[in-house]
Amino acid sequence: MHAVHQLHQYRKSLSTTTYKSRGQRVIRCQLCQLAKPFCICEISPLKENVETTAGFLLLMYDTEVLKPSNTGKLIADLIPDTFAFLWSRTQENPDLLAVINDEKWFPLVVFPQEYADDERKVFTNNVICPEGKRPLFIMLDGSWREAKKMFRKSPYLDRFPMVSFDVKTAIQAVSGNCQSENNSQLSPVGQDSRYTVRKTELEHQFSTAEVAARVLDMHGETTNAHMLDLWFDVFNFQYQKGVCQRNKGNVNAIENYQSFLAKTYR
Ligand SMILES: [Zn+2]
Secondary structure: OOHHHHHHHHHHHHOOOOOOOOOOOOOEOOOOOOEHHHOOHHHOHHHOOOOOOOEEEEEEOHHHHHOOOOOHHHHHHHOOOEEEEEOOOOOOOHHHHHHHOOOOEEEEEEOOHHHOOOOOOEEOOOOOOOOOOEEEEEEEEOOHHHHHHHHHOOHHHOOOOEEOOOHHHHHHHHHHHOOOOOOOOOOOOOOOOOOOOOOOOHHHHOOHHHHHHHHHHHOOOHHHHHHHHHHHHHHHHHHHHHHOOOOOOOOOHHHHHHHHHHHHOO
16 A cells, blocks of 8 residues: 555545545445446556655545546655655645655645746756655646645645746657557547646646656656656556546547556566
8 A cells, every 4th residue: 555545544534524526436446446347456656666766645626536537656656765645734644754854855836837936946948856865756636626725725835936837848758659650549539628637727737647757858868758648548448448438539539558567667
């Protein structure tokens, strides 16, 4: 179990009633939260030796972690140093503060540049870490409205630089990553129909996992970025099998992912 699995259990234990998610009658895998027949845990990338210097900290809004569609867990499947906490406006969380105050990390808040005030340092192309430090990407995980609220009302994050990416470049990168090497199996999914797990706006048209892939790219970890995109595709396709009449996911998702895994960790 990784941090998001643990947070899921913890948040569930706080609920007095069962969380009513979409398709609540479906029997789900307790880890990937997909309907049991579509579980992807067996092919999770955790079993491979992922090489990374990045860490992620997911600040999750209230019931976000309970939503089967949440993709924060996919980051934790790939990146060993992934932390996950419930966000609170009023209560300090000592465990969260211990992580962001740990000297080994260079914490960065991943959020659209236009929300930065003038003095704030924003990395928009690549992330430059001070010597001896590792980037800790802080993701505000919730709906767009919730993410904006977390951004505004978390004063302990204000002192950290931000990471922001250009949406157009990112869409190109994502589309490129769904194609197989010889281009014979182009993703059948169009740019606008790809982001169907959760419909949101602007930079938030990307799921949390896809945003994480973009910042891994900016950190120079293109293989991990690619892996996370493909892993998201697998999740997206399997998720839609459980909820949609018409699956807009990538039918080649599992094949693409597995052939990339085999090539990378051969
Ligand atoms: Zn599973």
